[in-house]
Structures are given as C-alpha cells and as structure tokens.
Amino acid sequence: MRVAQLTPDRLPGATHPWFLGVRTPRVLAHRGFVPAGSGGIVENTFAAIAAAHAEGADYVESDCHLTRDGVVVLFHDSDLSRVAGDPRKLSEIRHDDLAQLMADRGGLVTAADALEGFPELRFNFDVKAEDAALPLGRIVARHADRVLLTSFSDGRRVTALEAARAAGGSPATSAGQSTIARLLGAVRLRSLPLVRRTLAGIDALQVPERVGAVRIVTPRLITAAHACGVEVHVWTVNDPDRMDALFGLGVDGVVTDRTDVALLAAQRRRV
Template identity: 30%
Template sequence: MGKKTNIGLALAASGAAIWAGTKMTSKPVKRQTKPFFEGEKPRIFAHRGGAALAPESSLAAFKHAAELGVDGFEIDIRMTKDEELIVFHDQFIDRTTNGSGRVSDYTLAELKEFDLGYHFRDLQGEQTYRGKDEKILSLKEALEAFPDHLFNIDMKEDPDTYEGSLMPSKLWRLIEKLDVMDRVLVTSFYDEQIDRFSLYSQDRVAIGAGENEARKAFSLFRSGFGHLYHPNADAIQIPTKHKSIPLDSKGFIEFLTALNIQVEYWTVNDVETMDRLLRLGADGIITDRPDIAIHLVKND
C-alpha cells in the first residue's frame, strides 16, 4: 500500500469521523412562529379564490370563498407593463379572458378591459360568469377588499426576466405600505425569488419554501439525515406526491412539524384525500373546492 493510499484512507476516515460527529451533535433548528400562523388549525385556503366555483382570481371567487368561511386565499401574482402587481396565474391572458397576449404587454387599465369570466364553466358546465363584469384585480385591490383574510402569495415571474427582477422589491414595498406583514405568506417555485424578497423583508413576513428548499427537506428526511436540515422557510406547501414519490407520509409531516414548519397540501379537491391529510396532521389544505373543505372541517 503506497503513501498516497495511506493518506487517502486517513483523510477518508477523518471525514467519516467528522460526519459521524456532526450526526451525533447537530441539533435541529426550529423556526420562530410568525403571526401569520396564529389561530386555529387546520386552515383552508381557496386556491385562486376557489377556481372550481367561480372564475379564478376574480372578486367573485374571493367573495364566495369568504362567505363559505375560508381562512384565506392562495393567489399568484404577475407584473403588468406599467409595473403593477396583479392577481393572475398565467403568463398569457388567453386561457381565462377574452383577450390574448402576455400580461406584461398590457397596462393594468388595459387588462381591466377584458372579461375575466369569459371562459369559466361552473360545475354543471354552464358559462355563468361570461359578461358579468369580472375584471382582473390588482394585488392592492385584493388585499384591501379582504382585510380579515390571509393571503398566500406566489410570485410567478421568472427571476431572469425584467418583471421577475422587479417583483420581490415591488411586493415588499406594497406589503409594507399596506401594513399587512402579519397576514401574508410569500412564496415562489423559484428559490431565488424568495431569497430576493427575504433581503427586503428581513424575517418580518412568513416565507414559503421554494422547489429546491422543499426537495432538500424531503431528501434529508428520507435519507435519515433530517437532523442536518436547517430550514429557510416557515411553511412547506407541496402536492401529495411528486411523480411516483409520496410526500404525504405521517413521518414527513411530523418531521416538519417538529421544526415548527407549517405543512400544507395543494391542490386537494376530494373529501377523502382532504380527510386523510388532516388526520395525518397537515396544517392546511389549498383547494379549488373550499365548499367541500369547509364542510369537512366544520363537521369533523
């Protein structure tokens, strides 16, 4: 055995000892509970206002969900040509309005000329909202219209775009101006967007995990090294499974709960899955069918 081999084995052994020592001594770091999470659980969030019951992201949807008794709304935001934040999911307006083109090619005033209920069909397949004057909402309008509700805000713009580069700072300034820090949670599939927003918010707003953060949490839990996970988010919002991998195990929920991380599942629309998740200990459900979820919670 050569000298280099001996040195290599010694370094490997040293590294293993350090790794083992870390495993023995590292302690999980719990997140501090933000005001956003205070109150009774489980909580029901209407996905885009309850997209199965009224046109998604519309005032009608939010009003209906509020009347049903939801705790809050899960919404997406985009940026207009005149740099206004609007409540809207898609990059294009074609799917949900009678217009066409990119959101970013229109001003807020121009977008409000389109019919947000144009393509919506209710549970019976009827176009009950076409021509009913449902308009695209600005984020400011939505936050001011529902002062007693929580908002789970998903930044949709890609961080590499012009709109994406401005969105975190624009969002923070609006939250600060309206003084709604305690009733919003900000998240994005893009971890970079969350990091940018956090530079402004400085831990004054609840943060949801991005895709990479959620993957890291699950990977460490599944590999047996969950004690090495140091969370950078206050909540993890996930589907019940990713491809063929289930994400809704009792063990994973308990792992996150022990770190004071809120666990919410999207987009859950059937009563059987809702009931199972809540019995497993999920903190909340994000759903297109808030009517079903509210009925389940109230009659549990």
C-alpha cells in the first residue's frame, strides 16, 4: 500500500484548540514581527509581538531560555552577542538586568508576560534550553489551548509537555529532530504502520523546506502527515513566490519574518 492511498484518521489540526478557528494556511510570525524602519527594535520583544498582532497575525513563534534567577524569557540565542553586543549568556544574567538591557530594543518579554499580555494570540514556543523546559511547561498549563510546544530536542519537548500536563494543561506539540528523522525513513519505506506510530501524539511537523541538497518537504511527506491528522509548517519562508509554491503544494502554514507578506499570500489562498 502506498502512502498516497492512506485514508485520513482525522483532519489535520482538528483535535487541538490551537488549530481551531483559524483557516489554513497559517502564518506564524517568526519571533514576532520587526517591520522595516523599526529603529533599533529587535526580535522576540514586546514591540515585535505587538507589531505581529497589529499586522493581523494569529500565531507568534518564539524561543525560550532561562535567566540566572529562573525566569523563562523569549530569546533565541543562548547569549546576548548578536542582539545586544554583550557576550554574556542568558543563563548568567538576572531577569531585571536583562530587562534593563532590552528596554530600548523593544522590551524584554517573559513567557508569562506573552501569554498574559496578548490573550488573543496563539504561541508556538520552542524550548531552546534544557533548564527552561520544566518551568515553561508549568507556565503554559493555564493557557494550553493557545500554546504549541516544540524543540529540536524531543527530550526537551517531552519534558515541557509532561510538566504542562502535570499542571493540568495539554498544549499542542510538533515533532523534534529525532521524530522527524524516523518519519522521513518511514515515508521513504512507504511503511504506513510506521508512519502512524511515529506520528502518534504529534499535532504538527515544523520543518525547513530543505537541508542542503536534501528536500524535506515533498508531496509524499505532506500526504503521510495529513493522513495521520498532522499539519505541516515550513520555516523560515520570506519569499512570496516560495510561500505561494508551498501553499500550492499543500503545506498548512509557514513560519516567516515577513508577516505582512505572508498574510497576503495566505489570504489569496483562502479565497
């Protein structure tokens, strides 16, 4: 039996509130949105999230680290070199000092701040640091309907998920690298039972279009994911022609720095 002959077990994205009420294709604002001419504003800040919200985004993708004093903050890098010209690691600096440093760059945002301050937004949190997984899971539990948890590390992802569930919430989740690697093998083998087993408990695949010369996003992968009720989101897509091509291929969403462009491309596809 070929993957393309699969009958869907459920519609993609139909079983968790994170997906409901928003038509596909989805636009995930990558670390918020920093429009041209923003004058010193940087990614993953209050200003960037507010700009994504104002532009009309329903989803914000962000990253989580832990400060020295145990606060989960939205930050991609493990240190401040790129964003603030400071060599210190996030794990070496206290929240209040980090907030002061980021004050004129758009404003530091904690995971709790984001969820409380933007109640209409849905968040895609990527667990970047091992020690952030447990506290992040506990934080998102009360807001689990609006949260998808992910990580390159399936271990970090599962730790955060289990912490959220123990605290009474059940966020959506997307696969980590090891799960994706197993899935690619199952798709190449056209092993339908293995595809289903690999994607058990997974709500989305968030993947690059390609890695080097190897194409990840293919019609066969999309068909296999959709047959198991799993959405496919591609990162990081900023070119409008690539957005149109991917939407035409059947992907369910893109993670993008160009929220404005992607929302227009998605709207054209929805009409």
